[in-house]
Amino acid sequence: MNIVVFIKQVPDTTDVKWTKDNNIDRTQMESIMNPVDKQAVELALNLKEQFNAKIIAITMGPNKAIEVLKEAIAMGVDDAVLLCDPKFAGSDTCATSKVLSSVIKEKFPETNLILFGQSAIDGETSQTGTSTAVRLNMPFISHVKEIIGIEENIVTVNSETETEKKTYKVNLPAVLCVNNYVLPPRIPRINGYIKAQDYNYKTYNLYELNLMDNETGVKGSPTYVSKVYKTNDTRSCELMESDYEYSVITTIKEVMKNG
Amino acid sequence: MANENGILIFGELNKDNTIKPVVKELVTKARSLKEKIWNQRIMVCIVGPRINYNNIVHELGRCGADEVVIVCDNRLTEYDSNYTPELFTQIAQKYPPRIILIGATTNGKEVASYTATKLETGLTADCTNLDIGENNLLLSTRPTFGGQLTADILCRTFPQMATVQENTFKIEETDHFVNAIFNWIDIDKIEKKIEIIKAKEKINHSRDLSTSKIIIAGGKGACKDNGFALIYQLAQKMNAAVGGSREAYEHGYITKSQQIGQTGKTVTPELYIAVGISGANQHLTSIKNSGKIIAINKDRNAPIFKQADIGIVGDLFEVLPNLIEKFDIVNKEENNE
Numbered sequence: 001m002n003i004v005v006f007i008k009q010v011p012d013t014t015d016v017k018w019t020k021d022n023n024i025d026r027t028q029m030e031s032i033m034n035p036v037d038k039q040a041v042e043l044a045l046n047l048k049e050q051f052n053a054k055i056i057a058i059t060m061g062p063n064k065a066i067e068v069l070k071e072a073i074a075m076g077v078d079d080a081v082l083l084c085d086p087k088f089a090g091s092d093t094c095a096t097s098k099v100l101s102s103v104i105k106e107k108f109p110e111t112n113l114i115l116f117g118q119s120a121i122d123g124e125t126s127q128t129g130t131s132t133a134v135r136l137n138m139p140f141i142s143h144v145k146e147i148i149g150i151e152e153n154i155v156t157v158n159s160e161t162e163t164e165k166k167t168y169k170v171n172l173p174a175v176l177c178v179n180n181y182v183l184p185p186r187i188p189r190i191n192g193y194i195k196a197q198d199y200n201y202k203t204y205n206l207y208e209l210n211l212m213d214n215e216t217g218v219k220g221s222p223t224y225v226s227k228v229y230k231t232n233d234t235r236s237c238e239l240m241e242s243d244y245e246y247s248v249i250t251t252i253k254e255v256m257k258n259g
Numbered sequence: 260m261a262n263e264n265g266i267l268i269f270g271e272l273n274k275d276n277t278i279k280p281v282v283k284e285l286v287t288k289a290r291s292l293k294e295k296i297w298n299q300r301i302m303v304c305i306v307g308p309r310i311n312y313n314n315i316v317h318e319l320g321r322c323g324a325d326e327v328v329i330v331c332d333n334r335l336t337e338y339d340s341n342y343t344p345e346l347f348t349q350i351a352q353k354y355p356p357r358i359i360l361i362g363a364t365t366n367g368k369e370v371a372s373y374t375a376t377k378l379e380t381g382l383t384a385d386c387t388n389l390d391i392g393e394n395n396l397l398l399s400t401r402p403t404f405g406g407q408l409t410a411d412i413l414c415r416t417f418p419q420m421a422t423v424q425e426n427t428f429k430i431e432e433t434d435h436f437v438n439a440i441f442n443w444i445d446i447d448k449i450e451k452k453i454e455i456i457k458a459k460e461k462i463n464h465s466r467d468l469s470t471s472k473i474i475i476a477g478g479k480g481a482c483k484d485n486g487f488a489l490i491y492q493l494a495q496k497m498n499a500a501v502g503g504s505r506e507a508y509e510h511g512y513i514t515k516s517q518q519i520g521q522t523g524k525t526v527t528p529e530l531y532i533a534v535g536i537s538g539a540n541q542h543l544t545s546i547k548n549s550g551k552i553i554a555i556n557k558d559r560n561a562p563i564f565k566q567a568d569i570g571i572v573g574d575l576f577e578v579l580p581n582l583i584e585k586f587d588i589v590n591k592e593e594n595n596e
Binding site: 092093094097119125126127130131134135138139140141142143156160161162163164165166167168169170171174221222223224225226227228229234235236237238239240241242244245247248249251252253255256258 | 340341365368369371372373375376377379380381382383384385392393398403408409410411412413414415416452453454455456457458459460461472473497498514515516522529530550551552553554559564565566567568569570571572573578581582585586589
């Protein structure tokens with residue numbers, strides 16, 4: 001059983017820095033592993049114990065993104081791979097899913113199960129997992145809360161959205177997007193950190209993934225940011241420190257009366 | 260310029276086979292986009308079972324749809340990951356549109372990513388506004404980076420795709436002629452890789468945020484002591500729904516369906532009362548179309564006050580009990596009249 005977990009390094013700060021092409025300048029910011037991606041790693045680690053699985057954590061990003069791979073190794077994954085090339089910079093979800101699907105096709109074609117966190121706190125698009133699955137022609141399930149069984153190339157999963165709970169049987173290989181996993185992510189032990197320090201992290205660039213110049217990064221991304229600005233819709237607010245009761249209750253009563 | 264024409268909208272159905280309001284919201288919005296680019300038609304594609312679609316077709320027509328394409332098979336009694344995204348994509352290939360708009364529901368997001376990937380085009384998620392920008396391209400506006408900033412996004416490929424949360428646009432009706440096209444299909448041609456073996460709707464005891472005239476929501480400031488108990492107490496008196504910020508959800512005071520903000524819901528009640536919510540941009544964006552906004556916060560510099568009509572600078576643990584007490588007095592007086 002071979003499992004790949006795709007993880008992402010996200011900025012952990014309120015201070016946003018941008019490049020001159022209006023993309024996020026990740027090199028200037030504090031970074032963490034995207035919180036739900038950690039849940040996906042935890043889910044994978046529990047399968048490792050149950051099904052003797054081999055787990056590979058993969059991330060796409062600048063050299064600095066090796067930090068989240070270190071964390072994944074410290075948590076207990078078997079291998080960690082960085083997809084790094086200046087030509088990947090500025091990729092939107094369309095281009096990112098091309099890179100991620102290529103590493104599976106070119107380097108890990110024997111993968112049975114691919115895990116993602118449901119969405120990243122910096123982009124919140126929830127598209128990369130689905131899009132990667134489509135490129136690999138694999139079935140995909142979103143909002144996976146737990147895996148309840150794996151047998152003969154069929155995985156049984158529970159998913160939960162805000163309105164419903166579902167149980168699915170899915171043919172492997174498959175892509176699962178994890179959200180609200182039942183167990184909290186483990187905190188690495190000291191020997192995990194030691195292993196992570198000395199680990200020899202593999203890196204693949206554009207050509208090693210058999211991709212073309214115009215398929216990734218800004219060139220390979222159909223969408224582009226034309227303008228970024230601070231939101232500025234305001235109302236004129238009447239600020240009160242006392243004697244507010246009358247106006248508040250009148251406002252409430254008026255709304256309650258209408259219809 | 261290729262010959263892509265029209266605005267295609269995903270016609271998502273509710274469980275009872277009525278059309279989701281977000282579809283009508285998108286059709287209404289598409290009308291204003293259509294006015295800015297020459298010679299476009301608005302088409303809605305529904306994937307569903309073989310039922311009578313007359314009412315739905317006319318409802319969509321009244322919002323401004325020119326055509327409703329219905330892809331139906333009796334096995335499509337509900338959204339199915341095996342078939343729905345693929346069938347919608349096939350319609351987008353058969354009638355190549357210039358723009359595709361999809362409601363950012365759980366299923367809608369899945370359809371949107373699937374279709375965008377199959378058509379090798381870009382997709383902008385959770386847009387808060389849509390317009391026509393330079394070179395007649397779709398201009399999608401969305402909050403980015405935890406909602407601190409707003410980004411205008413363009414797409415260089417066709418179709419240009421966007422998802423939009425429910426309640427972002429208003430439904431407006433018009434006099435309009437609409438045409439229905441039926442596509443009988445054979446879903447057996449599509450490989451089935453996923454089987455749903457059990458599905459259960461979650462019971463939600465809280466009042467629905469989308470239908471309540473008044474919403475009272477708590478934030479970080481209310482996530483201690485009896486903050487949320489006070490909020491529920493006041494909510495009951497004014498028949499309001501209770502919501503909350505991301506922090507309130509993370510602290511377990513509300514369920515996911517009560518969360519308001521970019522990762523939760525967009526709401527448009529007649530009155531929104533924010534209690535102990537400082538007002539991150541992603542929250543403000545999701546409430547800005549509300550009728551009136553009242554904010555209660557200790558910090559007079561809290562950003563929430565910029566988006567409020569009435570701002571009370573004070574400790575919610577004093578302000579809420581005070582309001583609850585006065586509310587009772589007013590009610591008693593009204594009853595005596």
